Amino acid sequence: MSTELPVLAVKAGAAIREHVLANGLRVLLVERHLDPVVAVMLWYRVGSRDEVDEIAGVSHFLEHMMFKGSARFGKGEVDRVTTLLGGSNNAFTTNDHTAYWFELASDRFEAALEIEADRMRALLLDPVEFAAEKDVVLEELAMGRDDPWRRLTELVQEGVFGRHPYRRPIIGHADALKRLSVEELRAHHSRHYRPSNAILVLSGDFQPERALELVERHLGTVAPPPLAVRETFRPAIEEPPGEKRLSMTWDDEGQRLCMAWPSGAVGTPTDWTLDVVSTLLTGGRLSRLHRRLVLEQGLATTVSTQNDARVDGGAFWLMAECAQGTAPSVLEAAIDAELARLWEEAVPAAELERAKRILISGEAYDSETVSDLAEELGEFAIDADWRLSLQTVDRIRAVTARDVRETARTILSAARRTLAWSLPRERSIAARRSPRKAAKRSPRGTAPRIPKRSAQGAPKSAATSAPKRKTPAAKRTGRRTAPGARRGAPATARSTARGAAGSQAERSGR
DSSP states (O other): OOSOOOOOEEETTEEEEEEEOTTSOEEEEEEOOSSSEEEEEEEESOSGGGOOGGGTTHHHHHHHHTTSOBSSSOTTHHHHHHHHTTOEEEEEEOSSOEEEEEEEETTSTHHHHHHHHHHHHHBOOOHHHHHHHHHHHHHHHHHHTTOHHHHHHHHHHHHHHTTSGGGSOTTOOHHHHHHOOHHHHHHHHHHHSSGGGEEEEEEESOOHHHHHHHHHHHTTTOOOOSSOOOOOOOOOOOOOSSOEEEEEEESSSOOEEEEEEEOOBTTSHHHHHHHHHHHHHHSSTTSHHIIIIIIISOOEEEEEEEEEOBTTOOEEEEEEEEOTTOOHHHHHHHHHHHHHHHHHSOOOHHHHHHHHHHHHHHHHHTTSSHHHHHHHHHHHHHHSOGGGGGGHHHHHHHOOHHHHHHHHHHHSOGGGOEEEEEEETTSOHHHHOOOOOOOSOOOOOOOOOOOTTOSSSOOOOTTSSOOOOSOOOOBBEESSOOGGGTTTOOSSTTHHHHHOSSTTSSBBOO
């Protein structure tokens, strides 16, 4: 590179530069020399929101097929090469984007660029591999149907998002996947897997001039495919006309509650304030709902909230499970009482400061590794603007008690929510149990939880981990594990919000 790129910003000791190749690929160079490691993440602006009903699940399916062979790297070669180089790789699909990542020693990350260029340019999509992988995806979907939290959150998600594609699970539906053809998968790849629809993030121990030369050599030569990106019609997420109440039954003793309210898009003032609200409600043992419902009154075994901001508008989720002997109406009334406190009373300064400290410390924790940085910057870049990641601490600190009160009043009113119970099958609650006064204490239990990259289950509890920024704890279904999930931690500090809740507020992957 003949001209040195200017440093645009510094985050967690990393110098950030940006460049756009002639073919439209945006490149973020995040240079930090603390460890001899480089993370390579390639983000495509395509997810389940870009699908129509008849091909629902195609984005997640294509993610699987990206590991099944390209012109230079046959089936299994991506994993074999990664292992031989002593690195790791993975991928995940969300409602709004799909991402592929490698973590390699800094003297060998060029291999990741070669692989990504070949998969973008010449993915094979062999019909035999397609048929075999379809069975794998259908089995993954069937496993999810056996999870009561996933079924419950899918039910609520349909109620919250109405006609918008966010109503569908990222993994899709069995009937659509069964009829999906390899030609439809190929067309989806050609339309969306193009340089101008992607962002590459290199994060770690490299020299920016040399790194950009390698990017130009491998990805700069990828020509745009002939098919243009097709903009999917997405109806607006409508304001609820009133509370929706739903129910389902399940063949166990659990009494599970899920509520969700339509909320704001990524990076809006509402998004940041709801992160604080979520932390106040379920951010640790001293949070309002966890302390009252689990520790003091013993009404619930678990309770969690998630601010799930998305590109077109998100949802704020609340989940809880009744302790043994607690009537659903009692738990629901206790939750409503705590929500009403947020609407009616100003949050005390010390309590608000505690919530902010939790979020800010989570942000610092989530910038520890180069993969964490690549994920946070890349996710903001593909969904909004990477510069938002630089504002996290200031935005959190700027939230006032008035902001919390007004946002709770506006967003978390009963008239705007979708509420659903999952109750034991073929047995009425009244016949088995009678409402009781709260016990002094009940077992804490573990929160309903989705693995970071799994399509199953309910969101990770904010009461048992530090809050994070977006994507799924749960908003993705992942191939194996994500960069930020290596140590069981949230991907990024702002991700409680984005990612969470419910079946396909998740990320989905192979």
